[in-house]
Amino acid sequence: MITEDEALAHVLESAKLLPSRRVSLTRARERFAARDIFAQLALPVFDNSAMDGYAVAAGSCRPGQSQHVIGEQPAGVDRKLRIAEGEAVRVFTGAPMPEGADAVIMQEDVRRDGSEIFINGEVEPGEFVRRRGSDLSEGQKIIEAGERIRPQTLALLAAQGLVEIDVGGEVRAAIITTGDELVRPGGSLGAGQIYESNSILVRALFDKCGVSIAAVEHCADDALSIEAALRKGLAHDVLVIVGGVSVGARDLVKPALTSVGAQTDLWRVSVKPGKPFLFGRAGQCAIFGLPGNPVSAFVTFLLLVRPAILRMMGANENELSLPKYQAQLAEEVQNRSDRPHYVRGRVAHGKFTPVGRQESHALYGLSRANALLRVPPGEIFPSGNTVPILILD
Numbered sequence: 001m002i003t004e005d006e007a008l009a010h011v012l013e014s015a016k017l018l019p020s021r022r023v024s025l026t027r028a029r030e031r032f033a034a035r036d037i038f039a040q041l042a043l044p045v046f047d048n049s050a051m052d053g054y055a056v057a058a059g060s061c062r063p064g065q066s067q068h069v070i071g072e073q074p075a076g077v078d079r080k081l082r083i084a085e086g087e088a089v090r091v092f093t094g095a096p097m098p099e100g101a102d103a104v105i106m107q108e109d110v111r112r113d114g115s116e117i118f119i120n121g122e123v124e125p126g127e128f129v130r131r132r133g134s135d136l137s138e139g140q141k142i143i144e145a146g147e148r149i150r151p152q153t154l155a156l157l158a159a160q161g162l163v164e165i166d167v168g169g170e171v172r173a174a175i176i177t178t179g180d181e182l183v184r185p186g187g188s189l190g191a192g193q194i195y196e197s198n199s200i201l202v203r204a205l206f207d208k209c210g211v212s213i214a215a216v217e218h219c220a221d222d223a224l225s226i227e228a229a230l231r232k233g234l235a236h237d238v239l240v241i242v243g244g245v246s247v248g249a250r251d252l253v254k255p256a257l258t259s260v261g262a263q264t265d266l267w268r269v270s271v272k273p274g275k276p277f278l279f280g281r282a283g284q285c286a287i288f289g290l291p292g293n294p295v296s297a298f299v300t301f302l303l304l305v306r307p308a309i310l311r312m313m314g315a316n317e318n319e320l321s322l323p324k325y326q327a328q329l330a331e332e333v334q335n336r337s338d339r340p341h342y343v344r345g346r347v348a349h350g351k352f353t354p355v356g357r358q359e360s361h362a363l364y365g366l367s368r369a370n371a372l373l374r375v376p377p378g379e380i381f382p383s384g385n386t387v388p389i390l391i392l393d
């Protein structure tokens, strides 16, 4: 049995970067930048007003003294107005600053009488003026290769006038579920049967990584059906097979992989839940065998499949693991096993509380969890201790 770190290192080593592609900004969210991007435009683009008010020369404004309003400068055109001492221009938010003006007085701080304004207080140079380039200089790096494209990143790219961006490649993925006992939701359960819930789980986890699933197939515990499904599944970049990777007589995935010519690189990882995890390859396809117990499938997906997918999509190192935060334990947590245990729990107001049963079939607890706590083998974390937790949402 190998450690999580060894398994992750091997999986990442095998995850090949897919060729980058150019996509419209509307399709770029949650992808990863294929290269560094530098600003081609300073922001703000020109000096402009941060308020609706009056542009003035701060040095010529005295409290109680009037300024003569010589014109109006709206946003969207540059009327090339120029003020002299004692003059002001009516401006609106985003309007270009008139020449000679170095401050804007909010309209609320002014009393207007005809074409004169009277200023209530002091005026500081630069007040309510958004200077060209004060947010971003031309040539400044705005996105790093491998960085996740978020809504706010998209806004910055659009503000640069861009409509497209080069992002990492698209992962084509397929899912195979296995098990004689499984019935598709919507059908009726016979004695001894349960509903198949892993395909929707894994599909949603892929979806969260920005990958849409090309094919989902369910197989009975039957070598020939599994082999047939595998042959189709191997045409994708990533194939996830759930169930049938354990050590039972009906765990047929490992021999089926050999039969279809796939290699198994590793099998069984020292982690709880999730020990039967398998990783193999066939040509360009990375194959992940996840244990059928839903919590095991969930945990191993996040620890070992997600980083590999993100790496293939061009993500940099920082993006690969789940976000980590420090939280205080609301109760004592022990791990009596000889494997690291990922305890499911809820974090709220900086406190982590384990939720539900901590066994690998226990879906209800998992459904309430928003964080995982890794407890090393044999460890006791006392209540009140500060521990690092992995955030799920």
Ligand code: AMP
Residues within 6 Å of the ligand: 177, 178, 179, 181, 182, 194, 195, 196, 197, 198, 199, 242, 243, 244, 245, 246, 248, 251, 290, 291, 292, 293, 294
């Ligand atoms: P296996 O890994 O095939 O030995 O399955 C371990 C446990 O997970 C068994 O109790 C299975 O019934 C259950 N299981 C396997 N696959 C699924 C699935 N797709 N949906 C729900 N439960 C499953």
Ligand code: MG
Residues within 6 Å of the ligand: 178, 179, 180, 243, 244, 250, 292
């Ligand atoms: Mg099974």
